[in-house]
Amino acid sequence: MPANPFEDPDESYLVLCNGRGQRSLWPARLPVPAGWPVELPATSRARARAHVEQVWPDVRPHAPATSATSATSAASAGETLPALFERIAAKHADLPAVESASTSLTYGQLADLVNRLARRLIADGLGPGDLVGISVPRGTDQVVAALAVTTAGAGYVPLDPGYPTALLRHMAADSGLRTLLHTGPVPVDVTGLRTVDLAAPDPDPDAEDRPAVPVADAQRRRPLRADDTAYVIYTSGSAGTPKGVVIPHAGMAALAEAQQHWIAPGPGDRVLQWASFNFDAGFWDLTLALLSGATLVLTDDRAVLPGEELRRTLIDRRISHAVLPPVALTATDPDGVLPGGVVLSTGDSCTPALVARWAPGRRMFNGYGPTEMTVGVTMAGPVRPGEPVSIGEPWPGNEVRVLDVDLQPCQYGEEGELYLVGEGEALGYLNRPALTAERFVADPYGAPGSRMYRSGDLGYLDKDGPLYFTGRADRQVKLRGFRVELGEVEAALESCAEVRLGAVVVTGEVDSARLVAFVVPGTDRSEGLAEELRGVLAARLPAHMVPSRIEVVATLPMTSNGKIDRRVLAERAAGSLPAGESGASPAGPVDLSDPVAALCALAARVLEVPEIAPDDNFFDRGGHSVLAVRLAKAVRDEWKMNLPVRAVFERPTMAELGGLITPA
Known part of the structure; x- marks a missing residue:
C-alpha cells in the first residue's frame, strides 16, 4: 500500500x-x-x-461578488442549479416532473411551487451564504424544499427525521442553521433555530400574491454565484465527529453533461429516487430526472428495500432508470425489471458477478466518486459480462x-x-x-x-x-453503500463510561458485510454490557454505523509495535460466526407448528447471534434493512412461506411476526 x-x-x-x-x-x-x-x-x-x-475560519464565501473576486475564480462564471432547472422546466412545462403514490406534478407546477417557496425564504432574509435545514420525508415536499432553498440562493442541509436526535442536534448546531424546513414533528431542538412547517398554511397574509415566475438575481440578497454553496452533506469522520462537505454550484453543469454523455435520460424516462437525500446519491437521482425532462418517481422508504420490495417497485412503477449500490443489486432479482432501461451501480465496488446478472437486457454503468466531488467523478460503461469492471473515465471538466x-x-x-x-x-x-x-x-x-x-x-x-x-489507503470502509470511518465508531464506543478500549472491524462481503466491535471494559462488569453499548451507540450514530455485534474481551491483540492487531480481530470476527452464516444455508428440518420458535432460530442465524428471544427486537439485536430482507428471503426459500419485509419493520419481534407468516 x-x-x-x-x-x-x-x-x-x-x-x-x-x-x-x-x-x-x-x-x-x-x-x-x-x-x-x-x-x-x-x-x-x-x-x-x-x-x-x-x-x-470557514470555507464558505460570504463577501459580495466584486470584479476582483470574480477574476480570481473561474467558477464564478459557471451555471447554478436554479438556472439549469429553470431552463428544463420552461422547455418541458407540461411534462410530468415528479410522481409519488398520491401526487403528480408537471414541470410547470413544480417550478411554481419552488419559486413561491423560494420567495418566502428570501422574504425571511435567507440567501447566498446561508444554510437551511431540510427534515422532510421522501416525497414531493422534499424535492420542492431542496430546489427552493437553492433557488433562494442558500444551501440546504438534509437532516433525516429517522436519525438519532443527538446526531441531528450536532449537524444543526455545527452548520449554524437559522431555519429548518420540516413536515410533522420538529426532529431537533436547537437554540435560535426558526422552524417552518411546510404542511401548515403560510402565515403571511400576502402569501397568495407571491409570483410563481422564476426568481431573478435582483430579487435575491445578492447575485447567486457558482462558487456559492448548493448543499452540505455530512459524512463519517475519522476523528469521531461527522463532517459537513460543502458543495458549490460550480459542478452542476458538468454533472448534467456527464449524465447526458453516458446515460442520456430525457422525456418519457422514469427515474427512481432510491437514495436518501442524506447522501449525495439522492442528489444524483434528483438531477438525473429533473435536469433532463424525465420523471422522478418517489416512494416511501419501505418500497425501495433491497429484495422483493424493490423489485416490485421497479416493475409496478415502470422504472426505466435506477441508481443502485451493489448491496441492493446483490439482494434483488433482476428478472423482469428495467427492460431495455438503465442501471447504474455506485457507492461500492461493482463485481463481475453483478455485471453478469444485471447487464443483460439493459444498459449497465459503474460510477465512482466521493461526496467531495459533487456526487461523482468517473463513469464506466455500458459494462458487459466477461469484461474487467473498471471505474471508467473522468466526467467532462474533471480529472x-x-x-x-x-x-x-x-x-x-x-x-x-x-x-x-x-x-x-x-x-x-x-x-x-x-x-x-x-x-x-x-x-x-x-x-x-x-x-x-x-x-x-x-x-x-x-x-x-x-x-x-x-x-x-486508510480505515474508511464502504458498508452496504454507506461511507463509514471506523475511527468514528471507535471514538463513540470509547466515549462510553464503561469502555476502556474499543476496536471495530468489518466482516463479510457486500450484502453480508457488517461491523463487529471488540471492547475492553473499564470495570469488572461484562454481563449485559454489549447490548447496553449497542443502545447507547444507536442513540448517537446512524443505524448503518452501529455494530451488529459487540464482544466484551479482557484484552485486545497487539502487533509488535504496540498497535491493535486488527487483522487478528477480523479473523476472530469471521471465525466466530455461528454455523450457517448469514442464514444462507438451511439448518435442517424446521417444526413450523411453533412459528415463533422457528423464527427465533432463523433470526439468530441471520443475525449471527447465539439466540434470540420471542420478545427481542430484530433491530436492537443488530438487524438492519438488508438483514430484514434476508430474513424474509430465508422464510421463502427454506420454508416455502411468505413473510413481508415491511412487517419486519412494523412488528420487529418474533412474537409479533410469527402470526404473519403465510403459505407461499
Missing part, C-alpha cells in the same frame, strides 16, 4: 495560501506548486494545523491523477492514490479548516493556485485508458 506524503506527523510541513484565500498543508520536502506562496515556513504538522485553524508518495504520476498498471480535480470539487469541510487544508491540497499539475482532492482511494490507470479502483 503506498505511503502518503500528508500523513506523517513527524514530517515538516509548510502552510501555503493561494490568491483565493484557500490554504494547503504541504510537505516541506516537496517543491512548492505554482501559485501557492508560503504563508508559514516549515514546522510540525500539529503547528501547521493550528495555524490554519486560526487564520481560516483523476494517480500519484505516488512523491506526488509523481504512476506508470500504467502501478498502484497509487487517486487525486481528484475539476469543476465538481467541494469547497471543503464546514468549520474544519485544518482538515480541509490536509485533504484539498495544492495541485502541482494544474493552473497556478489550483487544488486537488486527496481521496484516500487507491487505484491504477490501465494502458488502454480506464481507471481501476483497488481499495483504501
Whole structure:
C-alpha cells in the first residue's frame, strides 16, 4: 500500500495560501506548486494545523461578488442549479416532473411551487451564504424544499427525521442553521433555530400574491454565484465527529453533461429516487430526472428495500432508470425489471458477478466518486459480462491523477492514490479548516493556485485508458453503500463510561458485510454490557454505523509495535460466526407448528447471534434493512412461506411476526 506524503506527523510541513484565500498543508520536502506562496515556513504538522485553524475560519464565501473576486475564480462564471432547472422546466412545462403514490406534478407546477417557496425564504432574509435545514420525508415536499432553498440562493442541509436526535442536534448546531424546513414533528431542538412547517398554511397574509415566475438575481440578497454553496452533506469522520462537505454550484453543469454523455435520460424516462437525500446519491437521482425532462418517481422508504420490495417497485412503477449500490443489486432479482432501461451501480465496488446478472437486457454503468466531488467523478460503461469492471473515465471538466508518495504520476498498471480535480470539487469541510487544508491540497499539475482532492482511494490507470479502483489507503470502509470511518465508531464506543478500549472491524462481503466491535471494559462488569453499548451507540450514530455485534474481551491483540492487531480481530470476527452464516444455508428440518420458535432460530442465524428471544427486537439485536430482507428471503426459500419485509419493520419481534407468516 503506498505511503502518503500528508500523513506523517513527524514530517515538516509548510502552510501555503493561494490568491483565493484557500490554504494547503504541504510537505516541506516537496517543491512548492505554482501559485501557492508560503504563508508559514516549515514546522510540525500539529503547528501547521493550528495555524490554519486560526487564520481560516470557514470555507464558505460570504463577501459580495466584486470584479476582483470574480477574476480570481473561474467558477464564478459557471451555471447554478436554479438556472439549469429553470431552463428544463420552461422547455418541458407540461411534462410530468415528479410522481409519488398520491401526487403528480408537471414541470410547470413544480417550478411554481419552488419559486413561491423560494420567495418566502428570501422574504425571511435567507440567501447566498446561508444554510437551511431540510427534515422532510421522501416525497414531493422534499424535492420542492431542496430546489427552493437553492433557488433562494442558500444551501440546504438534509437532516433525516429517522436519525438519532443527538446526531441531528450536532449537524444543526455545527452548520449554524437559522431555519429548518420540516413536515410533522420538529426532529431537533436547537437554540435560535426558526422552524417552518411546510404542511401548515403560510402565515403571511400576502402569501397568495407571491409570483410563481422564476426568481431573478435582483430579487435575491445578492447575485447567486457558482462558487456559492448548493448543499452540505455530512459524512463519517475519522476523528469521531461527522463532517459537513460543502458543495458549490460550480459542478452542476458538468454533472448534467456527464449524465447526458453516458446515460442520456430525457422525456418519457422514469427515474427512481432510491437514495436518501442524506447522501449525495439522492442528489444524483434528483438531477438525473429533473435536469433532463424525465420523471422522478418517489416512494416511501419501505418500497425501495433491497429484495422483493424493490423489485416490485421497479416493475409496478415502470422504472426505466435506477441508481443502485451493489448491496441492493446483490439482494434483488433482476428478472423482469428495467427492460431495455438503465442501471447504474455506485457507492461500492461493482463485481463481475453483478455485471453478469444485471447487464443483460439493459444498459449497465459503474460510477465512482466521493461526496467531495459533487456526487461523482468517473463513469464506466455500458459494462458487459466477461469484461474487467473498471471505474471508467473522468466526467467532462474533471480529472483523476494517480500519484505516488512523491506526488509523481504512476506508470500504467502501478498502484497509487487517486487525486481528484475539476469543476465538481467541494469547497471543503464546514468549520474544519485544518482538515480541509490536509485533504484539498495544492495541485502541482494544474493552473497556478489550483487544488486537488486527496481521496484516500487507491487505484491504477490501465494502458488502454480506464481507471481501476483497488481499495483504501486508510480505515474508511464502504458498508452496504454507506461511507463509514471506523475511527468514528471507535471514538463513540470509547466515549462510553464503561469502555476502556474499543476496536471495530468489518466482516463479510457486500450484502453480508457488517461491523463487529471488540471492547475492553473499564470495570469488572461484562454481563449485559454489549447490548447496553449497542443502545447507547444507536442513540448517537446512524443505524448503518452501529455494530451488529459487540464482544466484551479482557484484552485486545497487539502487533509488535504496540498497535491493535486488527487483522487478528477480523479473523476472530469471521471465525466466530455461528454455523450457517448469514442464514444462507438451511439448518435442517424446521417444526413450523411453533412459528415463533422457528423464527427465533432463523433470526439468530441471520443475525449471527447465539439466540434470540420471542420478545427481542430484530433491530436492537443488530438487524438492519438488508438483514430484514434476508430474513424474509430465508422464510421463502427454506420454508416455502411468505413473510413481508415491511412487517419486519412494523412488528420487529418474533412474537409479533410469527402470526404473519403465510403459505407461499
